[in-house]
Amino acid sequence: MEEKLLSIKNNAISLILETKSVKELEEIKIQFLGRNGEITKLLKELPKISKEERPKIGSIANGLKNIIEEAISTRETTLKKTKVITSRSFDVTEPGIRPALGHLHPVTQAIREITSIFTQIGFTRVRYPEIEWDWYAFTALNFPQNHPARDDWETFFIKQQPDEKKGTVLLTPHTSSGQIREMEKGELPIKMLNIAKTYRRQSDVSHTPMFHQFEGLVVGENIAISDLKGTLNYFVKSYFGENRISRIRPYHFQFTEPSFEIDISCGVCLGKGCRLCKEGWLELGGAGMVHPNVLKACHIDPEKYTGFAFGWGVERVLMMKDGIKIDDLRILYSNDLDFLKQF
Ligand code: DAH
Secondary structure (H helix, E strand, O other), rough: OHHHHHHHHHHHHHHHHHHOOOHHHHHHHHHHHHOOOOHHHHHHHHHHHOOOOOOHHHHHHHHHHHOOOHHHHHHHHHHHHHHHHHHHHOOOOOOOOOOOOOOOOOOHHHHHHHHHHHHHHOOEEEEOEEEEEHHOOOOOHOOOOHHHOOOOOOOEEEEEEOOOEEEEEEEEEEOOHHHHHHHHOOOOOOOEEEEEEEEEEOEEEOOOOEEEEEEEEEEEOOOHHHHHHHHHHHHHHHOOOOOOEEEEEEEEEOOOEOOOOOOOEEOOOOOOOOOOOOOOOEEEEEOOOOOHHHHHOOOOOOOOOOEEEEEEEEHHHOOOOOOOOOOOHHHHHOOOHHHHOOO
């Protein structure tokens, strides 16, 4: 009997030392100390042993049970410690995981690029309110009271008591409102670049209800159409590339006289005419010489000062840039990472 106990002990200890996981150790524990385990069975057989031998065998068996229990708990501590060490150690030669790096939204990138182009020739970047009074967005810009842009279906109006002098409250539909805010400061000459969010009731492949415009305004003595033309060409070449040219076409805006639409030569066919542009030109946006009524509304003497202005869509110039193919403008604001990551 004593021999049997000794061989159980040796067997148990070597099995315990060989275990590689807590789970394996758990199985060994059941094998020896579980309800039908080898030690438990032995203890159950004690009554069958002669009275003389019983106390001695009993104490050996109990001692054995303690030894095995202790061996198991020591092994358990070792296994747990080893596990921690393994998970902490790492292979220094293994290629690392690059942390995900974000970048600026393509529209923010475009705004920064446009700002940098204009500040290089002396323009100052300004920002004016998105929530605006009628006076700044329409009246001071020479819009008649019945102009369609004042319709509910064109502009977002805010339910608020109109101001006695400045009229209704609205979300500015264009950055031209910034022209009035700049001129009413009474500091001449002016060379401002107002880039801001603008709002209109429209949503389709080439329109979003919120979009951005950049508005240039230059007011001073002897400012002529040739200054406008030179500024335009400089911007077109800096933003779109040396091989692109601009042209001005007669148009109508309330706040400029004369008014123009600016076109740039198509980047695909370089002005020859193709499927995208039809006749070699793409529409960039509006511009013109500041209307005398607008200068007067801002207390500037139109006999002494003249100016030019232009206002174009940030998203629009971004879409017209070489190599950028966005066939639905709304994707810019859909938070689609697969799309945004390409910029
Ligand atoms: N505000 C006009 C629009 O949103 C664009 C515009 C046209 C701005 C002519 C100008 C300008 O400064 O001179 O359609």
